[in-house]
Amino acid sequence: MAAPILSYENLGLSQGSHWLFRGLDLHVGPRDRLALIGRNGAGKTTLLKLIAGTIDSDEGRRTIVPGTRVILLEQEPALAGFATLADYVMSGADAPSAHEADAIADQLGIDLSREAASASGGERRRAAIVRALALNPDVLLLDEPTNHLDIGAIDWLEDWLTRFRGAFVVISHDRTFLTRLTRQTLWLDRGSLRRSEIGFGGFEAWTEQVYAEEERNAARLDAKLKIEEHWLQRGVTGRRRRNQGRLAKLKEMRAERAAMTGPQGSANLVTASDDSRTKVVIDAEHVSKSFGPRTIIRDFSLRVRRGDRIGLVGANGAGKSTLLKLLTGEVEPDSGSVKLAKTLDGVVIDQQRKLMAPEKSVRDVLAEGGEWIDVLGVRKHVHGYLKEFLFDPSLIDAKVGSLSGGERSRLLLAREFARHSNLLVLDEPTNDLDLETLDLLQEVIADYDGTVLIVSHDRDFLDRTVTVTLGLDGSGHVDVVVGGYEDWERQRRPRGEAKKATAKAAAAPPPPPPARTKLTYKDQRDYELLPKRIEALDAQIARDEAALADPALYTRDPAKFDALSRGIGAAREEKDAAEMRWLELAEQVEG
Structure with a gap:
């Protein structure tokens, strides 16, 4: 391992009356590619600022090789006081070369003469990237660099970082971005910092090993972990295991959808059915929409059925928002028709997070100041519901303005997912979310009974959630592809590249067929009977929660x-164990 060019030893930072973290050791080598991972509120952004030297620590010593240039790309660039984006990019005593800034801006597709005050989130982000890269850093610190970027800009940034000769540390919720670029991982967890010489691709396996070792140590000491830590570990590991089953279910849904879809390039499906499981909820026929001389959508047809998860992808300005508004009836097409089912009742979660007034409390947002919240017709106590969305219940009276961006997004999701609806519209839902919340969001979407429309640039998220991808190229044409982002990307590759890949695959020896594990009699019985037991536990939990929702029950x-509360807890634990057991058996069956 090369000698570090930047180090922090025994780093500590206090936050109010407690330490955010203490005793951390951190070293950055000259060509490190570090992913910085941690839950919202763990202090990742603060740690980046400490590394950059923009804030001071309360304890510890920072050392840096003389002449090393450290540049921080912040989540929210400070553009106040600048007339144009160019004024911001070229500001300060260490302003970059105008020639280099212009070259990067041209490649990123950003007009730096744009007024700073009216610039969109994507334009502000691009300007910040131009400034950071044009400063020629030796160590580049990136805080959610893909937020507000479209697919093309993310691809360009990935390519630039691949060729970058310095070191970088990156915080990101974009799994694909992290997996492709990082070679080491820093994990900020419960006030401690761990480092592993593996990239993000091996992060989940590494954390499973760490948690397993902690539980073994706790058992040897005949002591239990703190309740909240135990809940976190069971929640994280259990959720990842359950998501394996949900991904298998998603593949089945895609196969069913492919069977309904006509030849490639045709968006029309087989005749509509009145069956509640396949009922058409949005029927778009030969839809076109233009603004002035520019055609945004041209001759687009699609039947959206109940239960579909539709992903919309494309560059900024390609027409994703327009297509979304057409499909939800918010705007009328110039030609063609869009018919919506009369029973359609939608919930829209947009990028602006308009409901999150800073002066409101968490209790105000969730329960209008009360103690109970109606979740899809079932009354739940706000403390318990907060836990389901990975919040500490003690935050119930905290002001929204005191929450991090990720926590505000998670709170909005908790509020909106409690409402009755059969259409869910998510516009860039992954911005500001940490990886654990993304797992939770995928889980909630998978269990949602209605139809989901998702606009997102998060490729991994789309691959894990959607059954159909609508790809817009900016010409007005819309590709309709059964599957996720990878399936759309595969289809739009140049034909020559696809042929090369096919020839290479043909030349390679076929992989040996996976060995299937024969189950024992007991395992086979569990594999067959556990799904019914899980259904029964679900019904029991719903029944007991309905009884517990009676506000007079506790007094009466x-x-x-107390018995109902304990019973619900025991049933949830049994259900979690049953789901994990069934998934283990399913993995053996599938080989």
């Missing part, structure tokens, strides 16, 4: 209230 019969 506190013993029954």
Whole structure:
């Protein structure tokens, strides 16, 4: 390992009356590609600022090789006081070369003469990237660099970082971005910092090993982990295991959808059915839409059925928002028709997060100041519901303005997912979310009974959630592809590249067929019977929660209230164990 060019030893930072972290050791080598991972609120952004030297620590020593230039790309660039984006890019005593800044701006597709005050989130982000890269850093610190970027800009940034000769540390929720670029991982967890010489691709396996070792140590000491830590570990590991089953279910849904879809290039599906599982909820026929001389959508047809998860991808300005508004009836087409089912009742979660007024409390947002919230017709106590969305219940009276961007997004999701609806519209839902919240969001979408429309540039998220991808290229044409982002990307590759890949695959020896594991009699019985048991537990939990929702129950019969509460907890634990057991058996069956 090369000698570090930047180090922090025994780093500590206090936050109010407690330490955010303490005793951290951190070293950055000259060509390190580090992913910085941690939950929202763990202090990742603060740690980047400490590394950059823009804030001071309360303890510890920072050392840096003389002449090393450290540049921080912040989540929210400070553009106040600048007339244009160019004024921001070229500001300061260490302003970059105008020639280099212009070259990067041209490649990124950003007009730096744009007024700073009216620039969009994507334009502000591009300007910040231009400035950071044009400063020729030795160590580049990136805080959510892909937020507000479209697919083309993300691809360009990935290519630039691949060729970058310095070191970088990156915080990102974009799994694909992290997997492609990083070679080492820093994990900020419960006030401690761990380092592994593996990229993000091996992160989940590494954390599973760490958690397993912690549980073994706790058992040897005959002591239990703190309740919240135990809940976190079970929640994270259990959710990842359950998501394996949900991905298998998603593949089945895609196969069913492919069977309904006509020849490639034709968006029309087989005749509509009145069956509740396949009922058409949005029927778009030969839809076109223009603004002035520019055609945004041309001759687009699609039947969206109940239960579909539709992903919209394309460059900024390609027409994703227009197509979304056409499909939801917000705007009328110039020609063609869009018919919506009369029973359609939608919930829209947009990029602006308009409901998150800073002066409101968490309790105000969730329960209008009360103690209970109706979640899809079932009354739940706000403390318990907060836990389901990875919040500490003690935050119930915290002001929204005191929450991080990721926590505000998670709170909005908790509020909107509690409402009855059969159409969910998500516009860039992954911005500001940490990886654990993304797992939770995927889980909630998978379990949602209605139809989902998602606009996102997060490739991994789309691959894990959608059944159909609508790809826009800016010409007005819309590709309709059964599957996720990878399936759309595969289809739009140049034909020659596809032929090379096919020839290479043909030349390679075929992989040996996977060995299938024969289950024992007991395992086979569990594999067959556990799904029914899980359904029964779901029904029991729903029944007991409905009884517990009676606001007078605790006063009238506190013993029954306690019994129901304990019963729900025990049923949830049994259900989690049953799901994990069934997934283990399913993996053996699938080989």
